[in-house]
Amino acid sequence: MELVTRIADVPVRGTGNLIAIGKWDGVHLAHQAILRALVAEARRVGGQAVAVGFHPLPMQVLRPEAAPPMLQSLEERAELMAALGVDVHLALPFDRALADMTPEAFVHQVLVGQLRAQQVMVGFNNTFGRGGKGTAETMRQLCTPLGIPVHIFQPVRADGENVSSTEVRFAVAKGRMQAAARLLGRPYAVRGLVVQGDRRGRELGYPTANIRLEEGRLLPPHGVYTARVTVLGEPRKLQPPVTVTPRTGPVYGAMLNLGVRPTVGGTELRCEAHLFDFRGDLYGRELQVEFLEYMRPERAFPNLDALVAQLRADERAAREFLAGRQGAEG
Template identity: 35%
Template sequence: MRVFRAIEDITGGLPSPVATIGNFDGVHLGHREIFRRVRSDAARLGGVSVVITFVPHPLKVVPSGKDLRLISTCAEKEALIEASGIDVLVAIPFDRTFASVSAEEFVRGVLVGRIGIRKLIIGSDYRFGRSREGDVSLLQHLGGELGFEVDVMEPVGDGRTTYSSSLIRSMVSAGDVAGVVALLGRHFSLAGKVVHGHHRGSGLGFPTANIATEKELLPKNGVYAVKVKVDSEVYEGACNIGVNPTFSNQALSVEVFLFDFEEDLYDREIRVYFIERVRDERKFPDVEALKLSIAADVARCREILSHTRLIEYPSYLTGD
Protein backbone atom coordinates (compact mmCIF):
# COMPACT_ATOMS: atom_id res chain seq x y z
CA MET A 1 0.00 0.00 0.00
CA ARG A 2 1.31 3.41 -0.94
CA VAL A 3 0.95 6.02 1.82
CA PHE A 4 0.84 9.81 1.39
CA ARG A 5 1.29 11.73 4.65
CA ALA A 6 0.86 15.20 3.15
CA ILE A 7 -1.47 16.48 0.45
CA GLU A 8 1.47 18.21 -1.22
CA ASP A 9 3.14 14.83 -1.81
CA ILE A 10 0.43 13.88 -4.31
CA THR A 11 1.54 15.25 -7.66
CA GLY A 12 -0.06 14.58 -11.03
CA GLY A 13 -3.09 12.81 -9.62
CA LEU A 14 -3.66 9.06 -9.30
CA PRO A 15 -4.86 6.66 -12.04
CA SER A 16 -8.69 6.57 -12.07
CA PRO A 17 -8.96 6.72 -8.26
CA VAL A 18 -12.03 5.40 -6.48
CA ALA A 19 -11.96 6.70 -2.92
CA THR A 20 -13.71 6.84 0.41
CA ILE A 21 -13.23 9.37 3.20
CA GLY A 22 -13.54 8.96 6.93
CA ASN A 23 -11.85 8.46 10.27
CA PHE A 24 -12.24 4.66 10.20
CA ASP A 25 -11.37 4.22 13.86
CA GLY A 26 -11.17 0.50 14.58
CA VAL A 27 -11.57 -0.49 10.91
CA HIS A 28 -14.65 -2.54 11.81
CA LEU A 29 -16.78 -4.70 9.52
CA GLY A 30 -18.79 -1.71 8.31
CA HIS A 31 -15.60 0.04 7.20
CA ARG A 32 -14.41 -3.12 5.53
CA GLU A 33 -17.62 -3.37 3.52
CA ILE A 34 -16.98 0.15 2.24
CA PHE A 35 -13.38 -0.79 1.40
CA ARG A 36 -14.59 -3.89 -0.43
CA ARG A 37 -16.87 -1.71 -2.55
CA VAL A 38 -14.04 0.77 -3.24
CA ARG A 39 -11.73 -2.04 -4.34
CA SER A 40 -14.38 -3.60 -6.54
CA ASP A 41 -15.23 -0.35 -8.32
CA ALA A 42 -11.56 0.58 -8.73
CA ALA A 43 -10.88 -2.79 -10.37
CA ARG A 44 -13.87 -2.33 -12.68
CA LEU A 45 -12.58 1.10 -13.76
CA GLY A 46 -8.96 -0.03 -14.05
CA GLY A 47 -7.96 2.40 -11.33
CA VAL A 48 -6.65 2.42 -7.76
CA SER A 49 -8.52 2.08 -4.48
CA VAL A 50 -7.95 5.02 -2.13
CA VAL A 51 -8.75 5.61 1.54
CA ILE A 52 -8.58 9.22 2.75
CA THR A 53 -8.33 9.74 6.49
CA PHE A 54 -7.07 12.29 9.00
CA VAL A 55 -4.26 12.33 11.57
CA PRO A 56 -5.00 12.95 14.37
CA HIS A 57 -8.72 12.27 14.62
CA PRO A 58 -10.51 15.62 14.05
CA LEU A 59 -12.22 15.43 17.45
CA LYS A 60 -8.76 15.55 19.02
CA VAL A 61 -8.32 19.00 17.44
CA VAL A 62 -11.79 20.52 17.29
CA PRO A 63 -13.36 20.80 20.79
CA SER A 64 -16.32 18.47 21.16
CA GLY A 65 -16.73 17.95 24.90
CA LYS A 66 -16.26 14.22 24.36
CA ASP A 67 -13.67 12.02 26.03
CA LEU A 68 -12.79 10.24 22.80
CA ARG A 69 -10.63 7.15 23.31
CA LEU A 70 -9.65 5.69 19.99
CA ILE A 71 -10.05 1.99 19.25
CA SER A 72 -6.89 1.85 17.14
CA THR A 73 -3.54 3.57 17.23
CA CYS A 74 -2.44 5.22 13.97
CA ALA A 75 -0.10 2.31 13.24
CA GLU A 76 -2.86 -0.24 13.85
CA LYS A 77 -5.29 1.64 11.61
CA GLU A 78 -2.79 1.74 8.77
CA ALA A 79 -2.05 -1.98 9.14
CA LEU A 80 -5.77 -2.81 9.10
CA ILE A 81 -6.41 -0.68 6.01
CA GLU A 82 -3.50 -2.32 4.21
CA ALA A 83 -4.76 -5.76 5.24
CA SER A 84 -8.09 -4.79 3.66
CA GLY A 85 -6.42 -4.66 0.25
CA ILE A 86 -6.41 -0.89 -0.30
CA ASP A 87 -3.90 0.46 -2.84
CA VAL A 88 -3.38 4.01 -1.56
CA LEU A 89 -3.79 5.63 1.85
CA VAL A 90 -3.90 9.42 2.11
CA ALA A 91 -3.34 10.34 5.78
CA ILE A 92 -4.02 14.09 5.89
CA PRO A 93 -2.48 15.99 8.84
CA PHE A 94 -5.41 17.56 10.68
CA ASP A 95 -4.86 20.82 12.54
CA ARG A 96 -6.83 23.99 13.19
CA THR A 97 -5.74 25.45 9.85
CA PHE A 98 -7.03 22.43 7.96
CA ALA A 99 -10.20 22.47 10.07
CA SER A 100 -10.96 25.93 8.67
CA VAL A 101 -10.93 24.70 5.04
CA SER A 102 -14.41 24.84 3.55
CA ALA A 103 -16.07 21.71 2.18
CA GLU A 104 -16.00 23.08 -1.36
CA GLU A 105 -12.31 24.02 -1.09
CA PHE A 106 -11.56 20.47 0.05
CA VAL A 107 -13.40 18.94 -2.89
CA ARG A 108 -11.88 21.24 -5.50
CA GLY A 109 -8.36 21.44 -4.08
CA VAL A 110 -7.80 17.97 -2.64
CA LEU A 111 -10.23 15.47 -4.13
CA VAL A 112 -10.11 16.88 -7.66
CA GLY A 113 -6.96 19.02 -7.76
CA ARG A 114 -4.58 16.60 -6.04
CA ILE A 115 -6.11 13.13 -6.18
CA GLY A 116 -8.01 13.48 -9.46
CA ILE A 117 -11.02 11.65 -8.01
CA ARG A 118 -13.14 9.64 -10.43
CA LYS A 119 -15.56 8.10 -7.97
CA LEU A 120 -16.29 8.69 -4.29
CA ILE A 121 -18.06 6.20 -2.01
CA ILE A 122 -19.34 7.51 1.31
CA GLY A 123 -21.81 6.75 4.07
CA SER A 124 -25.22 8.43 4.03
CA ASP A 125 -24.47 10.51 7.14
CA TYR A 126 -20.98 11.68 6.14
CA ARG A 127 -20.20 15.33 6.92
CA PHE A 128 -16.94 17.18 6.23
CA GLY A 129 -15.29 20.57 5.88
CA ARG A 130 -15.41 23.66 8.07
CA SER A 131 -18.10 23.29 10.76
CA ARG A 132 -19.13 20.01 9.04
CA GLU A 133 -20.85 22.03 6.33
CA GLY A 134 -20.27 19.48 3.57
CA ASP A 135 -22.74 16.64 3.01
CA VAL A 136 -23.95 14.18 0.40
CA SER A 137 -25.96 16.84 -1.43
CA LEU A 138 -22.93 19.10 -1.84
CA LEU A 139 -20.75 16.22 -3.03
CA GLN A 140 -23.32 15.17 -5.62
CA HIS A 141 -23.65 18.76 -6.86
CA LEU A 142 -19.89 19.23 -7.18
CA GLY A 143 -19.48 15.76 -8.67
CA GLY A 144 -21.85 16.72 -11.46
CA GLU A 145 -19.93 19.93 -12.06
CA LEU A 146 -16.40 18.54 -11.75
CA GLY A 147 -16.89 15.13 -13.33
CA PHE A 148 -16.79 12.51 -10.58
CA GLU A 149 -19.39 10.03 -9.40
CA VAL A 150 -20.74 9.85 -5.86
CA ASP A 151 -22.15 6.62 -4.47
CA VAL A 152 -23.87 6.63 -1.08
CA MET A 153 -23.83 3.50 1.06
CA GLU A 154 -26.45 2.86 3.68
CA PRO A 155 -25.32 1.86 7.20
CA VAL A 156 -23.83 -1.65 7.34
CA GLY A 157 -24.86 -4.19 9.97
CA ASP A 158 -25.98 -7.74 10.61
CA GLY A 159 -29.70 -7.01 10.44
CA ARG A 160 -29.95 -6.35 14.16
CA THR A 161 -26.98 -4.10 14.91
CA THR A 162 -25.41 -1.33 12.83
CA TYR A 163 -21.63 -1.49 12.97
CA SER A 164 -20.19 1.71 14.43
CA SER A 165 -17.00 2.86 16.13
CA SER A 166 -18.98 4.51 18.95
CA LEU A 167 -20.80 1.26 19.75
CA ILE A 168 -17.51 -0.64 19.76
CA ARG A 169 -15.98 1.90 22.16
CA SER A 170 -18.97 1.51 24.45
CA MET A 171 -18.77 -2.29 24.40
CA VAL A 172 -15.03 -2.44 25.06
CA SER A 173 -15.32 0.15 27.83
CA ALA A 174 -17.98 -2.08 29.44
CA GLY A 175 -15.71 -5.13 29.17
CA ASP A 176 -17.70 -6.90 26.45
CA VAL A 177 -14.62 -8.11 24.59
CA ALA A 178 -16.36 -11.29 23.47
CA GLY A 179 -19.38 -9.51 21.99
CA VAL A 180 -17.34 -6.92 20.14
CA VAL A 181 -15.81 -9.57 17.85
CA ALA A 182 -19.07 -9.57 15.86
CA LEU A 183 -18.54 -5.88 15.01
CA LEU A 184 -14.77 -5.75 14.65
CA GLY A 185 -14.38 -9.03 12.80
CA ARG A 186 -11.44 -9.83 15.08
CA HIS A 187 -10.52 -9.94 18.74
CA PHE A 188 -9.83 -6.58 20.32
CA SER A 189 -6.13 -6.23 21.10
CA LEU A 190 -3.46 -3.91 22.36
CA ALA A 191 0.29 -3.89 21.89
CA GLY A 192 3.02 -2.52 24.10
CA LYS A 193 6.45 -2.92 25.62
CA VAL A 194 6.97 -5.01 28.73
CA VAL A 195 8.31 -2.78 31.50
CA HIS A 196 9.20 -3.21 35.17
CA GLY A 197 6.29 -3.07 37.60
CA HIS A 198 6.05 -3.72 41.33
CA HIS A 199 7.46 -7.27 40.99
CA ARG A 200 4.71 -8.71 43.20
CA GLY A 201 3.60 -11.38 40.73
CA SER A 202 6.58 -13.66 41.26
CA GLY A 203 6.06 -13.60 45.02
CA LEU A 204 2.44 -14.62 44.48
CA GLY A 205 3.49 -17.48 42.23
CA PHE A 206 2.15 -15.83 39.08
CA PRO A 207 4.85 -13.67 37.46
CA THR A 208 3.25 -11.01 35.29
CA ALA A 209 4.39 -8.85 32.39
CA ASN A 210 3.55 -5.18 32.96
CA ILE A 211 2.70 -3.52 29.63
CA ALA A 212 3.23 0.11 28.63
CA THR A 213 0.86 0.76 25.74
CA GLU A 214 -0.14 3.68 23.50
CA LYS A 215 -3.67 2.30 23.20
CA GLU A 216 -6.23 4.83 24.39
CA LEU A 217 -9.20 2.51 24.69
CA LEU A 218 -8.87 -0.17 27.36
CA PRO A 219 -11.43 -2.74 28.49
CA LYS A 220 -13.16 -2.16 31.80
CA ASN A 221 -11.00 -2.93 34.85
CA GLY A 222 -11.02 -6.61 35.65
CA VAL A 223 -9.59 -10.01 34.76
CA TYR A 224 -9.65 -11.37 31.20
CA ALA A 225 -8.76 -14.57 29.41
CA VAL A 226 -6.26 -13.53 26.74
CA LYS A 227 -4.04 -14.83 24.00
CA VAL A 228 -0.66 -13.15 23.68
CA LYS A 229 1.60 -12.91 20.67
CA VAL A 230 5.32 -12.86 21.43
CA ASP A 231 7.20 -12.47 18.15
CA SER A 232 5.31 -14.94 15.94
CA GLU A 233 4.26 -17.35 18.70
CA VAL A 234 0.88 -17.23 20.44
CA TYR A 235 0.54 -18.09 24.12
CA GLU A 236 -2.43 -18.27 26.47
CA GLY A 237 -2.74 -16.18 29.58
CA ALA A 238 -4.71 -14.12 32.08
CA CYS A 239 -4.71 -10.33 32.09
CA ASN A 240 -5.59 -7.92 34.88
CA ILE A 241 -6.45 -4.31 34.12
CA GLY A 242 -6.79 -2.03 37.11
CA VAL A 243 -5.21 -0.41 40.12
CA ASN A 244 -4.47 -3.50 42.27
CA PRO A 245 -6.71 -2.39 45.17
CA THR A 246 -5.43 -5.13 47.49
CA PHE A 247 -2.10 -3.27 47.53
CA SER A 248 -3.67 0.21 47.46
CA ASN A 249 -2.09 1.15 44.16
CA GLN A 250 -3.43 4.18 42.31
CA ALA A 251 -1.85 4.00 38.86
CA LEU A 252 -3.73 1.96 36.26
CA SER A 253 -1.76 -1.04 35.01
CA VAL A 254 -2.13 -3.76 32.40
CA GLU A 255 -0.52 -6.99 33.60
CA VAL A 256 -0.42 -10.36 31.87
CA PHE A 257 0.45 -13.79 33.25
CA LEU A 258 1.47 -16.12 30.40
CA PHE A 259 0.80 -19.79 31.00
CA ASP A 260 3.71 -22.21 30.57
CA PHE A 261 6.14 -19.43 29.62
CA GLU A 262 9.52 -18.83 31.27
CA GLU A 263 11.42 -16.44 28.97
CA ASP A 264 12.48 -12.91 29.92
CA LEU A 265 10.03 -10.43 28.37
CA TYR A 266 11.44 -7.12 29.60
CA ASP A 267 11.74 -4.48 26.83
CA ARG A 268 10.04 -6.77 24.31
CA GLU A 269 6.95 -5.80 22.34
CA ILE A 270 3.96 -8.11 22.77
CA ARG A 271 0.32 -8.01 21.65
CA VAL A 272 -2.55 -9.02 23.93
CA TYR A 273 -5.84 -10.29 22.43
CA PHE A 274 -8.82 -10.09 24.76
CA ILE A 275 -10.98 -13.22 24.51
CA GLU A 276 -13.44 -13.10 27.42
CA ARG A 277 -14.02 -11.18 30.62
CA VAL A 278 -13.72 -13.35 33.75
CA ARG A 279 -14.54 -11.02 36.65
CA ASP A 280 -14.39 -7.50 38.06
CA GLU A 281 -11.30 -6.26 39.83
CA ARG A 282 -11.79 -6.40 43.58
CA LYS A 283 -9.96 -5.87 46.84
CA PHE A 284 -9.06 -8.96 48.88
CA PRO A 285 -8.67 -9.09 52.67
CA ASP A 286 -5.14 -10.51 52.47
CA VAL A 287 -2.50 -11.90 50.13
CA GLU A 288 -3.57 -15.52 50.65
CA ALA A 289 -7.11 -14.75 49.50
CA LEU A 290 -5.68 -12.99 46.46
CA LYS A 291 -3.49 -16.01 45.60
CA LEU A 292 -6.47 -18.35 45.80
CA SER A 293 -8.49 -16.07 43.52
CA ILE A 294 -5.68 -15.81 40.98
CA ALA A 295 -5.38 -19.60 40.89
CA ALA A 296 -9.12 -19.85 40.24
CA ASP A 297 -8.86 -17.14 37.55
CA VAL A 298 -6.07 -19.01 35.81
CA ALA A 299 -8.06 -22.25 35.83
CA ARG A 300 -11.09 -20.46 34.39
CA CYS A 301 -8.99 -18.75 31.72
CA ARG A 302 -7.43 -22.07 30.68
CA GLU A 303 -10.91 -23.53 30.30
CA ILE A 304 -12.14 -20.62 28.17
CA LEU A 305 -9.05 -20.53 25.97
CA SER A 306 -9.03 -24.29 25.35
CA HIS A 307 -12.01 -23.93 23.00
CA THR A 308 -11.49 -20.42 21.56
CA ARG A 309 -9.85 -19.70 18.23
CA LEU A 310 -7.91 -16.46 17.95
CA ILE A 311 -9.18 -14.15 15.21
CA GLU A 312 -6.52 -11.68 14.02
CA TYR A 313 -6.98 -9.03 11.37
CA PRO A 314 -5.19 -10.88 8.52
CA SER A 315 -7.40 -13.96 8.98
CA TYR A 316 -10.70 -12.10 8.68
CA LEU A 317 -9.91 -11.19 5.07
CA THR A 318 -10.72 -14.76 4.06
CA GLY A 319 -13.50 -14.76 1.51
CA ASP A 320 -12.87 -11.26 0.12
Protein backbone atom coordinates (compact mmCIF):
# COMPACT_ATOMS: atom_id res chain seq x y z
CA MET A 1 0.00 0.00 0.00
CA GLU A 2 1.14 3.53 -0.75
CA LEU A 3 1.14 6.04 2.10
CA VAL A 4 1.06 9.61 0.77
CA THR A 5 0.43 13.03 2.27
CA ARG A 6 -0.05 14.98 -0.98
CA ILE A 7 -2.86 14.50 -3.46
CA ALA A 8 -0.31 14.86 -6.27
CA ASP A 9 1.37 11.66 -5.01
CA VAL A 10 -1.76 9.51 -5.30
CA PRO A 11 -0.97 7.03 -8.11
CA VAL A 12 -3.18 6.83 -11.18
CA ARG A 13 -4.41 3.27 -11.61
CA GLY A 14 -7.26 1.33 -13.18
CA THR A 15 -10.65 2.87 -13.82
CA GLY A 16 -10.30 5.58 -11.17
CA ASN A 17 -10.36 6.27 -7.46
CA LEU A 18 -12.94 4.87 -5.08
CA ILE A 19 -12.71 7.01 -1.96
CA ALA A 20 -13.47 6.26 1.69
CA ILE A 21 -13.23 9.25 4.03
CA GLY A 22 -12.77 9.16 7.78
CA LYS A 23 -10.48 9.91 10.68
CA TRP A 24 -9.65 6.19 10.99
CA ASP A 25 -8.73 6.70 14.64
CA GLY A 26 -7.90 3.17 15.78
CA VAL A 27 -9.11 1.41 12.60
CA HIS A 28 -11.75 -0.35 14.69
CA LEU A 29 -14.46 -2.74 13.49
CA ALA A 30 -16.68 -0.01 12.06
CA HIS A 31 -13.76 1.42 10.10
CA GLN A 32 -12.85 -2.05 8.91
CA ALA A 33 -16.37 -2.61 7.56
CA ILE A 34 -16.05 0.49 5.37
CA LEU A 35 -12.53 -0.34 4.21
CA ARG A 36 -13.39 -3.94 3.34
CA ALA A 37 -16.35 -2.74 1.29
CA LEU A 38 -14.12 -0.15 -0.40
CA VAL A 39 -11.54 -2.77 -1.37
CA ALA A 40 -14.17 -5.25 -2.57
CA GLU A 41 -15.86 -2.64 -4.77
CA ALA A 42 -12.55 -1.39 -6.14
CA ARG A 43 -11.60 -4.93 -7.14
CA ARG A 44 -15.03 -5.45 -8.72
CA VAL A 45 -14.84 -2.39 -10.96
CA GLY A 46 -11.08 -2.41 -11.54
CA GLY A 47 -10.49 0.81 -9.64
CA GLN A 48 -8.17 1.94 -6.87
CA ALA A 49 -9.15 1.83 -3.18
CA VAL A 50 -8.10 5.14 -1.59
CA ALA A 51 -8.65 5.80 2.13
CA VAL A 52 -8.56 9.54 2.80
CA GLY A 53 -7.77 10.62 6.35
CA PHE A 54 -5.88 13.27 8.25
CA HIS A 55 -2.61 13.58 10.10
CA PRO A 56 -2.55 15.09 12.61
CA LEU A 57 -6.15 14.43 13.57
CA PRO A 58 -8.40 17.51 13.40
CA MET A 59 -8.86 17.86 17.16
CA GLN A 60 -5.08 18.03 17.65
CA VAL A 61 -5.07 21.19 15.52
CA LEU A 62 -8.39 22.80 16.36
CA ARG A 63 -8.44 22.16 20.11
CA PRO A 64 -5.10 20.68 21.16
CA GLU A 65 -5.86 21.19 24.85
CA ALA A 66 -8.90 18.91 24.52
CA ALA A 67 -7.48 16.39 22.05
CA PRO A 68 -7.64 12.82 23.39
CA PRO A 69 -4.53 10.60 23.49
CA MET A 70 -3.70 8.78 20.25
CA LEU A 71 -4.91 5.23 19.71
CA GLN A 72 -2.15 4.58 17.17
CA SER A 73 0.60 6.17 15.14
CA LEU A 74 0.27 6.99 11.45
CA GLU A 75 2.56 4.02 10.71
CA GLU A 76 0.33 1.61 12.63
CA ARG A 77 -2.79 3.00 10.95
CA ALA A 78 -1.20 2.55 7.52
CA GLU A 79 -0.13 -1.02 8.28
CA LEU A 80 -3.65 -1.98 9.34
CA MET A 81 -5.05 -0.49 6.14
CA ALA A 82 -2.44 -2.32 4.08
CA ALA A 83 -3.46 -5.61 5.73
CA LEU A 84 -7.06 -4.94 4.66
CA GLY A 85 -6.02 -4.51 1.03
CA VAL A 86 -6.30 -0.72 0.69
CA ASP A 87 -4.23 0.56 -2.25
CA VAL A 88 -3.50 4.11 -1.05
CA HIS A 89 -3.83 5.94 2.25
CA LEU A 90 -3.88 9.68 1.68
CA ALA A 91 -3.15 11.23 5.09
CA LEU A 92 -3.86 14.89 4.42
CA PRO A 93 -1.92 17.27 6.68
CA PHE A 94 -4.71 18.88 8.68
CA ASP A 95 -4.22 22.61 9.08
CA ARG A 96 -6.30 25.77 9.41
CA ALA A 97 -6.65 26.13 5.64
CA LEU A 98 -8.19 22.67 5.36
CA ALA A 99 -10.33 23.30 8.44
CA ASP A 100 -11.74 26.48 6.86
CA MET A 101 -12.72 24.77 3.59
CA THR A 102 -16.48 24.61 3.11
CA PRO A 103 -18.16 21.25 2.45
CA GLU A 104 -18.89 22.38 -1.11
CA ALA A 105 -15.28 23.36 -1.74
CA PHE A 106 -14.01 20.07 -0.30
CA VAL A 107 -16.22 18.04 -2.62
CA HIS A 108 -15.68 20.12 -5.76
CA GLN A 109 -12.00 20.95 -5.32
CA VAL A 110 -10.61 17.90 -3.52
CA LEU A 111 -12.84 14.91 -4.22
CA VAL A 112 -13.84 15.79 -7.77
CA GLY A 113 -11.25 18.24 -9.04
CA GLN A 114 -8.11 16.61 -7.68
CA LEU A 115 -8.95 13.02 -6.70
CA ARG A 116 -11.51 12.46 -9.49
CA ALA A 117 -13.60 10.26 -7.22
CA GLN A 118 -15.71 7.58 -8.90
CA GLN A 119 -17.48 6.52 -5.69
CA VAL A 120 -17.41 7.77 -2.08
CA MET A 121 -17.91 5.79 1.14
CA VAL A 122 -18.43 7.34 4.59
CA GLY A 123 -19.67 6.37 8.02
CA PHE A 124 -23.10 7.55 9.21
CA ASN A 125 -21.54 10.06 11.63
CA ASN A 126 -18.88 11.47 9.30
CA THR A 127 -18.48 15.25 9.33
CA PHE A 128 -16.37 17.43 7.08
CA GLY A 129 -15.86 21.03 6.06
CA ARG A 130 -15.74 24.22 8.07
CA GLY A 131 -17.05 23.73 11.58
CA GLY A 132 -17.92 20.12 10.80
CA LYS A 133 -21.07 21.38 9.04
CA GLY A 134 -20.90 18.75 6.32
CA THR A 135 -22.53 15.43 7.19
CA ALA A 136 -22.79 12.09 5.45
CA GLU A 137 -26.10 13.24 3.96
CA THR A 138 -24.45 16.50 2.84
CA MET A 139 -21.86 14.40 1.02
CA ARG A 140 -24.63 12.51 -0.76
CA GLN A 141 -26.47 15.70 -1.72
CA LEU A 142 -23.31 17.27 -3.16
CA CYS A 143 -22.01 14.20 -4.98
CA THR A 144 -25.18 12.70 -6.46
CA PRO A 145 -25.80 15.52 -8.98
CA LEU A 146 -22.21 15.00 -10.16
CA GLY A 147 -22.88 11.34 -10.88
CA ILE A 148 -20.80 10.12 -7.93
CA PRO A 149 -22.52 7.44 -5.80
CA VAL A 150 -22.16 7.90 -2.03
CA HIS A 151 -22.46 4.86 0.25
CA ILE A 152 -23.29 5.67 3.89
CA PHE A 153 -22.46 2.94 6.39
CA GLN A 154 -24.63 2.37 9.44
CA PRO A 155 -23.24 1.72 12.94
CA VAL A 156 -21.48 -1.53 13.79
CA ARG A 157 -22.38 -2.83 17.24
CA ALA A 158 -20.38 -4.86 19.75
CA ASP A 159 -21.16 -5.55 23.41
CA GLY A 160 -24.44 -3.71 22.95
CA GLU A 161 -22.74 -0.43 21.95
CA ASN A 162 -21.98 1.32 18.70
CA VAL A 163 -18.32 0.71 17.89
CA SER A 164 -16.42 4.00 18.00
CA SER A 165 -13.03 5.41 18.87
CA THR A 166 -14.59 6.93 21.98
CA GLU A 167 -15.77 3.52 23.20
CA VAL A 168 -12.31 2.05 22.53
CA ARG A 169 -10.71 4.83 24.59
CA PHE A 170 -13.16 4.27 27.43
CA ALA A 171 -12.43 0.53 27.55
CA VAL A 172 -8.65 1.00 27.46
CA ALA A 173 -8.73 3.77 30.09
CA LYS A 174 -10.66 1.44 32.41
CA GLY A 175 -8.25 -1.46 31.82
CA ARG A 176 -10.97 -3.49 30.10
CA MET A 177 -8.59 -4.92 27.53
CA GLN A 178 -10.78 -7.75 26.29
CA ALA A 179 -13.64 -5.30 25.73
CA ALA A 180 -11.28 -3.04 23.79
CA ALA A 181 -10.15 -6.01 21.70
CA ARG A 182 -13.76 -6.83 20.79
CA LEU A 183 -14.25 -3.25 19.53
CA LEU A 184 -10.98 -3.20 17.62
CA GLY A 185 -11.09 -6.74 16.27
CA ARG A 186 -7.61 -7.25 17.76
CA PRO A 187 -5.84 -6.54 21.07
CA TYR A 188 -4.98 -2.94 21.88
CA ALA A 189 -1.28 -2.43 21.20
CA VAL A 190 1.49 0.12 21.54
CA ARG A 191 5.00 0.20 20.11
CA GLY A 192 8.30 1.40 21.46
CA LEU A 193 12.05 1.12 21.37
CA VAL A 194 13.89 -1.01 23.93
CA VAL A 195 16.27 1.23 25.87
CA GLN A 196 18.74 0.71 28.69
CA GLY A 197 17.17 0.13 32.10
CA ASP A 198 18.68 -0.45 35.54
CA ARG A 199 18.78 -4.26 35.10
CA ARG A 200 16.95 -4.76 38.39
CA GLY A 201 14.59 -7.31 36.84
CA ARG A 202 17.54 -9.44 35.75
CA GLU A 203 18.83 -9.47 39.34
CA LEU A 204 15.42 -10.74 40.49
CA GLY A 205 15.35 -13.52 37.90
CA TYR A 206 12.89 -11.69 35.65
CA PRO A 207 14.81 -9.73 33.00
CA THR A 208 12.62 -7.15 31.31
CA ALA A 209 12.65 -5.07 28.16
CA ASN A 210 12.37 -1.40 29.11
CA ILE A 211 10.17 0.04 26.35
CA ARG A 212 10.24 3.76 25.56
CA LEU A 213 6.72 4.63 24.45
CA GLU A 214 5.67 7.36 22.05
CA GLU A 215 4.41 10.50 23.78
CA GLY A 216 0.71 11.18 23.53
CA ARG A 217 -0.34 7.52 23.31
CA LEU A 218 -3.36 6.27 25.18
CA LEU A 219 -2.26 3.88 27.92
CA PRO A 220 -4.31 1.64 30.19
CA PRO A 221 -4.17 2.07 33.99
CA HIS A 222 -0.95 1.36 35.84
CA GLY A 223 -0.70 -2.29 36.73
CA VAL A 224 0.44 -5.74 35.68
CA TYR A 225 -0.83 -7.24 32.43
CA THR A 226 -0.70 -10.43 30.46
CA ALA A 227 0.70 -9.40 27.11
CA ARG A 228 1.86 -10.59 23.74
CA VAL A 229 5.05 -9.05 22.36
CA THR A 230 6.19 -8.98 18.74
CA VAL A 231 9.86 -8.25 18.10
CA LEU A 232 9.64 -5.97 15.06
CA GLY A 233 13.39 -5.44 14.74
CA GLU A 234 15.16 -2.25 13.78
CA PRO A 235 12.98 0.87 14.10
CA ARG A 236 11.89 2.58 10.90
CA LYS A 237 10.72 6.08 10.16
CA LEU A 238 8.23 6.43 7.36
CA GLN A 239 8.77 9.35 5.01
CA PRO A 240 5.79 9.57 2.64
CA PRO A 241 5.39 8.87 -0.19
CA VAL A 242 6.34 5.34 0.79
CA THR A 243 5.17 1.77 0.31
CA VAL A 244 3.88 0.28 3.57
CA THR A 245 3.60 -3.40 4.41
CA PRO A 246 2.56 -4.85 7.79
CA ARG A 247 5.56 -5.56 9.99
CA THR A 248 5.96 -8.96 11.58
CA GLY A 249 8.48 -10.77 13.73
CA PRO A 250 8.85 -13.41 16.45
CA VAL A 251 5.98 -13.37 18.94
CA TYR A 252 6.29 -14.12 22.67
CA GLY A 253 3.87 -14.37 25.54
CA ALA A 254 4.78 -11.93 28.29
CA MET A 255 3.85 -10.31 31.54
CA LEU A 256 4.17 -6.57 31.68
CA ASN A 257 4.34 -3.89 34.33
CA LEU A 258 3.14 -0.41 33.46
CA GLY A 259 3.86 2.02 36.27
CA VAL A 260 6.48 3.65 38.46
CA ARG A 261 7.81 0.60 40.40
CA PRO A 262 7.06 1.81 43.94
CA THR A 263 8.84 -1.11 45.63
CA VAL A 264 12.22 0.21 44.42
CA GLY A 265 11.39 3.88 44.85
CA GLY A 266 10.70 4.61 41.19
CA THR A 267 9.02 7.85 40.13
CA GLU A 268 8.97 7.85 36.33
CA LEU A 269 6.57 5.86 34.19
CA ARG A 270 8.05 2.63 32.86
CA CYS A 271 6.70 -0.02 30.52
CA GLU A 272 8.65 -3.20 31.27
CA ALA A 273 7.91 -6.56 29.67
CA HIS A 274 9.27 -9.96 30.67
CA LEU A 275 9.11 -12.16 27.57
CA PHE A 276 8.51 -15.81 28.35
CA ASP A 277 11.11 -18.26 27.03
CA PHE A 278 13.14 -15.53 25.31
CA ARG A 279 16.91 -15.61 25.14
CA GLY A 280 18.83 -12.77 23.56
CA ASP A 281 19.42 -9.04 23.45
CA LEU A 282 16.59 -6.63 22.64
CA TYR A 283 18.35 -3.29 23.06
CA GLY A 284 17.68 -0.98 20.13
CA ARG A 285 14.87 -3.19 18.81
CA GLU A 286 11.31 -1.99 18.34
CA LEU A 287 8.61 -4.04 20.06
CA GLN A 288 4.87 -4.16 19.65
CA VAL A 289 3.09 -4.85 22.92
CA GLU A 290 -0.48 -6.14 22.93
CA PHE A 291 -2.30 -5.71 26.25
CA LEU A 292 -4.35 -8.89 26.61
CA GLU A 293 -5.60 -8.88 30.20
CA TYR A 294 -5.28 -6.71 33.29
CA MET A 295 -4.06 -8.89 36.18
CA ARG A 296 -3.61 -6.62 39.17
CA PRO A 297 -2.76 -3.07 40.22
CA GLU A 298 0.81 -1.97 40.78
CA ARG A 299 1.68 -1.85 44.47
CA ALA A 300 4.61 -1.50 46.83
CA PHE A 301 5.94 -4.67 48.49
CA PRO A 302 7.65 -4.72 51.89
CA ASN A 303 10.80 -6.29 50.45
CA LEU A 304 12.26 -7.83 47.31
CA ASP A 305 11.49 -11.38 48.43
CA ALA A 306 7.80 -10.52 48.59
CA LEU A 307 8.05 -8.92 45.15
CA VAL A 308 9.68 -12.04 43.66
CA ALA A 309 6.99 -14.26 45.18
CA GLN A 310 4.34 -12.10 43.53
CA LEU A 311 6.20 -12.15 40.20
CA ARG A 312 6.14 -15.95 40.28
CA ALA A 313 2.39 -15.87 40.90
CA ASP A 314 1.96 -13.36 38.08
CA GLU A 315 3.94 -15.58 35.73
CA ARG A 316 1.75 -18.60 36.52
CA ALA A 317 -1.43 -16.57 35.98
CA ALA A 318 -0.15 -15.08 32.71
CA ARG A 319 0.97 -18.42 31.31
CA GLU A 320 -2.37 -19.98 32.20
CA PHE A 321 -4.23 -17.15 30.46
CA LEU A 322 -2.05 -17.46 27.37
CA ALA A 323 -2.50 -21.24 27.25
CA GLY A 324 -6.27 -20.85 27.48
CA ARG A 325 -6.25 -18.20 24.77
CA GLN A 326 -4.16 -20.37 22.47
CA GLY A 327 -6.54 -23.27 22.99
CA ALA A 328 -9.55 -21.06 22.23
CA GLU A 329 -7.93 -19.76 19.03
CA GLY A 330 -7.00 -23.05 17.63
